[in-house]
Amino acid sequence: MRLGIISILLAGILALIPCLPATAQDSGNITITMTGAKDFSINLTPANWSFGTVSPNTEYKTDLTQFTLTVNPTSTCAVNTYITGEDAVWADDPSGYSWTLSSSEQNDVGMYALWFKVDGEESYIPISKTEIQFHSTTLGPGDSKQFGLKLLTPQPDFTEGATVYFSVGSAIVQTHITISAVAA
């Protein structure tokens, strides 16, 4: 009787075991799994832009289509974008004269402010040395955004007669804006 019960249980267990590979099957499946890399690149144009000759404590704006950020169409993913700025330095002697990039949208002696505005957006956003989001939504392959800059030059270093000046004359003061992208 006990032997009979054991036999029945064993038969049941065997029935529950998934089918073992058929010894004479005529086809088979191989599942291949791959994850595509997230490759992308962005392009910012133009690489150089000049505001021309600027006066102290004065605001200047570029056209809102002056700069274009494009996500390369061959990219394989959407990206989040960020923008950052730098102090501006005298091209001939970077350590000799510079303007600090304001973090408060206020200018001062030796301190300038910079903003950007994406074409179609409502307001200018201050650029600082701390990275901030450039565009609120992700940008996909082939997407592009045009934007402009607004510059507020520093307050004057000195006054000669009734005219205000910076400490270096006929000088090129240079800065960079950097837009970086991270895969979304």
Place this chain on the structure above:
Amino acid sequence: MKIRVITILLAIILVAIAYLPVMAEDNSGQSTITMNTESVMGISLSQAEWRVEGEKDVSVNATYETDLPASWCTITNTGNTNVTIFIKGDDAKWVNDPSKKWTLSGTGDNGKNIYALWYHIKGDTADSYTLVSKDLTSMKWTRDAERLNLAKHADTQQFGLKLLTPTQFIGGRTMEANITISAVAA
């Protein structure tokens, strides 16, 4: 008979997880922004007069230095243009009759009614002096022959003067000479 059935089901499930880390690849673009500044040129001098020996008379063939040999006069860039400083001397003229002169030496040697004048820039090689002539000449450091420049607003340089009186002159005459310090855009 005690039959002992031991069933060992070893199910090894290999889960091949394609664990490819999603590398958030950075990429960036940069634009260089330039701004040009307006210029204005100007310098100022802290001294307008040197009374050699004060109210006393000078002797023949004697050397006199400004009371601060290297920092008697300060040149200040009151504009914002990078300027090179030039200097020009002149004959010393009797104030009562400018036709009576002490000629400014072009060699550094004095003589009868010939005097010599030099400058020394603060920070230059010790005891180094450069002759002042009647030609407009850029002031230079003797240490490296570089021109004296004031690159931007409020930049300063200091100098002192040394004078060698003639070996022979008519005493009692007050002689006056002008030296000109000028700035030229570098």
